[in-house]
Amino acid sequence: xxxxxxxxxxxxMLAPALCGAAAPEDAVTAVKKTLEAALEVVRASGTRxxxxxxxxxxxxxxxxxxxxxxxxxGDALAAQPPEKQAEFLDLFDQVMIxxxxxxxxxxxxxxFGYRAPQTKGDAVIVGTKIVTxxxxxxxxxxxxxxxxxxxxxxxxxxxxxxxxxxxxxxxSLLRNRSFEELLDLMxxxxxxxxxxxx
Amino acid sequence: MxxxxxxxxxxxxxxxxxxxxxxxxxxxxxxxxxxxxxxxAGSDTGSLLLPIVNEDHGPVATVLIEALSEHAHVVEVDxxxxxxxxxxxxxxxxxxxxxxxxxxxxxASRPSTLLxxxxxxxxxxxxxxxAYLLLADRKAAEIADPLAEELLVMEERNVTGSRSxxxxxxxxxxxxxxxxxxxxVLFGVAFGLHDEREWGTIxxxxxxPIPRLALLGGKLLARFLVGLLQLVLLFLYGHLAFDLSLGSxxxxxxxxxxxxxxxxxxxSLLVAAFARTREQVxxxxxxxxxxxxxxxxxxxxxxxxxxxxxxxxxxxxxxxxMEGFHDVILxxxxxxxxxxxxxxxxxxxxxxLAGGVRFVRLDPA
Numbered sequence: 324x325x326x327x328x329x330x331x332x333x334x335x336m337l338a339p340a341l342c343g344a345a346a347p348e349d350a351v352t353a354v355k356k357t358l359e360a361a362l363e364v365v366r367a368s369g370t371r372x373x374x375x376x377x378x379x380x381x382x383x384x385x386x387x388x389x390x391x392x393x394x395x396x397g398d399a400l401a402a403q404p405p406e407k408q409a410e411f412l413d414l415f416d417q418v419m420i421x422x423x424x425x426x427x428x429x430x431x432x433x434x435f436g437y438r439a440p441q442t443k444g445d446a447v448i449v450g451t452k453i454v455t456x457x458x459x460x461x462x463x464x465x466x467x468x469x470x471x472x473x474x475x476x477x478x479x480x481x482x483x484x485x486x487x488x489x490x491x492x493x494x495s496l497l498r499n500r501s502f503e504e505l506l507d508l509m510x511x512x513x514x515x516x517x518x519x520x521x
Numbered sequence: 522m523x524x525x526x527x528x529x530x531x532x533x534x535x536x537x538x539x540x541x542x543x544x545x546x547x548x549x550x551x552x553x554x555x556x557x558x559x560x561x562a563g564s565d566t567g568s569l570l571l572p573i574v575n576e577d578h579g580p581v582a583t584v585l586i587e588a589l590s591e592h593a594h595v596v597e598v599d600x601x602x603x604x605x606x607x608x609x610x611x612x613x614x615x616x617x618x619x620x621x622x623x624x625x626x627x628x629a630s631r632p633s634t635l636l637x638x639x640x641x642x643x644x645x646x647x648x649x650x651x652a653y654l655l656l657a658d659r660k661a662a663e664i665a666d667p668l669a670e671e672l673l674v675m676e677e678r679n680v681t682g683s684r685s686x687x688x689x690x691x692x693x694x695x696x697x698x699x700x701x702x703x704x705x706v707l708f709g710v711a712f713g714l715h716d717e718r719e720w721g722t723i724x725x726x727x728x729x730p731i732p733r734l735a736l737l738g739g740k741l742l743a744r745f746l747v748g749l750l751q752l753v754l755l756f757l758y759g760h761l762a763f764d765l766s767l768g769s770x771x772x773x774x775x776x777x778x779x780x781x782x783x784x785x786x787x788x789s790l791l792v793a794a795f796a797r798t799r800e801q802v803x804x805x806x807x808x809x810x811x812x813x814x815x816x817x818x819x820x821x822x823x824x825x826x827x828x829x830x831x832x833x834x835x836x837x838x839x840x841x842x843m844e845g846f847h848d849v850i851l852x853x854x855x856x857x858x859x860x861x862x863x864x865x866x867x868x869x870x871x872x873x874l875a876g877g878v879r880f881v882r883l884d885p886a
Contacts, residue, residue, distance in 0.1 A: 430580050460579075480628045480629050485630075
């Protein structure tokens, strides 16, 4: 009986790891699904604004912008009252989604290529490339499993992590300005987006 | 009242007698107004030639080119061709170089420097290019990181000289100097010849043992020297009063000045030959002066005019005169660089002289 219990405990302990062994392919599937859905939206008829609304929904489905926001702002967030934290994460979500989509929309009718996924700690790096007639542009997604589904916790464009990029910008801003001023800057930058239908 | 009407009728008959003068009187305003209106119509949207060196070949360059194409006639060329269009052929005010990996840097939110190769002699058009670039940059910013710093930085490089900006006086002083010297030489030559005919002094000169060519040559040389002195004084005044640059090659400037005044002198003889009477000199002279100055870029830069008019302007010696002065003053060009233009001006002047000598009348009126 103690042996059976030990086996059960061992199985329970190893379960996440056993799941993780098959997980990288699921992460690739999640990225593929998102990019193909985005491509469908881009190719479908409709105004630019209509497409942006659809694309935001598609991107939000994969990008864990709250995790990215927390990572980008670092310890400064914890010192803020809950309503300020919530506002920052909401604004960061808009900033991130906008930046991601704007980069994606730079390409006209893009073709995507995929590289074999790589495991890095608890994350899976899904390497993709946007293939154009003259060059390839590498966009890697740092995927993590959250609540049974794969989400991107960072996007690395041409070797530069978007989250790290924001982290550097926020750190630089917060050296001379207050958190409230940072929020104000983000509010002002995102004003047109606030006005757009989400 | 009756006597007043009689005098009026007499004068009208006198005016009507010189049909050519009457024709010029009526036609001149129409011709000048048409030419000025066309010239001032300016370059229509898209007529500004804007070479782009696309070393990026990525999506950012594509967006920039599309955005710039809405305002200018964009041509994709390689770097030597871009420099040739700006500095060599001087038909483009500026060229934009989109460096390699701009798109990759842009996507990674890293700034890139666009190189603007300029010909400061075309200051206003460069201003337009910069404005177009700002608009394109704003368009590109729509696709940029909303929090990031400026991702497309511009660096201006003069490919025709050492200066990056040209004060307006450096366009205006040479232009108006050319106009006033032309007025002096043209009216001087034309009135000089007609006065000699009307006063009858030409008969004395003709019976004197002086060859026809020497007679004409002497009169023209005097006007040439006066015109040259006037031009030198105007440039010196511009230099002292308005800080007009005289370039880095005084011999080249002197060469251009001599060629310009020589050409003016020959041209003046031709105009004098076509003005059959003294009355015709003013309307005919004013017509050619106004048209040649307007088309030649004496009053405003040539590139402000529509492209077809810029082509027509190549037929006028004032265009070559202004180009010669711009080469020396604004582009710091030397003797060898101005020689082709000087050659054109001297040939132009010789042809005008030949035509003038052939048609001018030296008999008494």
